[in-house]
Amino acid sequence: MRSSLDHTLAFHQTALRLRAERQQLLASNIANADTPNYRARDFNFSRTLQAAMARNPQFDAKLLVTSPQHIAGAASNTPSGGPLQYRTVQQASADGNTVDMDVERNQFIDNAIRYEASLTMISGQVKGLLTAIQG
Amino acid sequence: MSLFTIFHVAGSGMSAQAQRLNVVASNLANADSVTSSNGQPYRARHVLFGAVPVAGQENSGVAVQFVAEDQSTPRVVHNPSHPLADTGGNVAMPNVNVVEEMVDMISASRSYQNSVETMNAAKTLLLKTLTIGQ
Numbered sequence: 001m002r003s004s005l006d007h008t009l010a011f012h013q014t015a016l017r018l019r020a021e022r023q024q025l026l027a028s029n030i031a032n033a034d035t036p037n038y039r040a041r042d043f044n045f046s047r048t049l050q051a052a053m054a055r056n057p058q059f060d061a062k063l064l065v066t067s068p069q070h071i072a073g074a075a076s077n078t079p080s081g082g083p084l085q086y087r088t089v090q091q092a093s094a095d096g097n098t099v100d101m102d103v104e105r106n107q108f109i110d111n112a113i114r115y116e117a118s119l120t121m122i123s124g125q126v127k128g129l130l131t132a133i134q135g
Numbered sequence: 136m137s138l139f140t141i142f143h144v145a146g147s148g149m150s151a152q153a154q155r156l157n158v159v160a161s162n163l164a165n166a167d168s169v170t171s172s173n174g175q176p177y178r179a180r181h182v183l184f185g186a187v188p189v190a191g192q193e194n195s196g197v198a199v200q201f202v203a204e205d206q207s208t209p210r211v212v213h214n215p216s217h218p219l220a221d222t223g224g225n226v227a228m229p230n231v232n233v234v235e236e237m238v239d240m241i242s243a244s245r246s247y248q249n250s251v252e253t254m255n256a257a258k259t260l261l262l263k264t265l266t267i268g269q
Contacts, residue, residue, distance in 0.1 A: 020137035023260070027141040027253045028195040031148030033246055035184040035197050101249070112256050119263050126268040
């Protein structure tokens, strides 16, 4: 059973976690801008967030592996469970790399600002709770 | 924590680009080296990047897989007064294409800058995260 405090902060906590994951993915795309045959990847943020919120974290357990012969549970692509997708190519390059630096930089900045927005909101919630506690 | 992984990812990009820049510098420095330890003219070298896993996530970082020698034929220059000229008066010069190397250099330094900015953005976000509840 989740406490109401947990429930208050759950949305932005999940959002921040997903934003951080997406930021790492975009950083990977930028780092691999010159790697031949590298395919730029991303995930659909809103759909992944909805899926993460709908799932009860208590039942979100992995298969228990107690012997080396056990098969680990089917691991999803992102740590949060959303499917990773490949970015559609606007302008194909000769070496098979699909990283478009303009798109990646754009998304990176966009994601960073939205991360900060979530931070501001979670900070506001914490401040509100502190006001309620301390009066 | 994903934001900390960005430091590893961007760091791998920076070291790979730095190695590429190193190879470019070596090629440019040896653009006129007509002989080397094996008696042959210097051959241009090129790095080959590959995506590598970082912190358990596949294909997230980048690393130099190997440094390959350019197999194209040496540039032949007619200069009979050169001490290494053959009987026809031709000298085999390194197959370094200076224009290509300069372009490679610009590309490497731009990619390096991109990685630095990525790292800076991650640092800003982490520092902001530390101020939650303050």
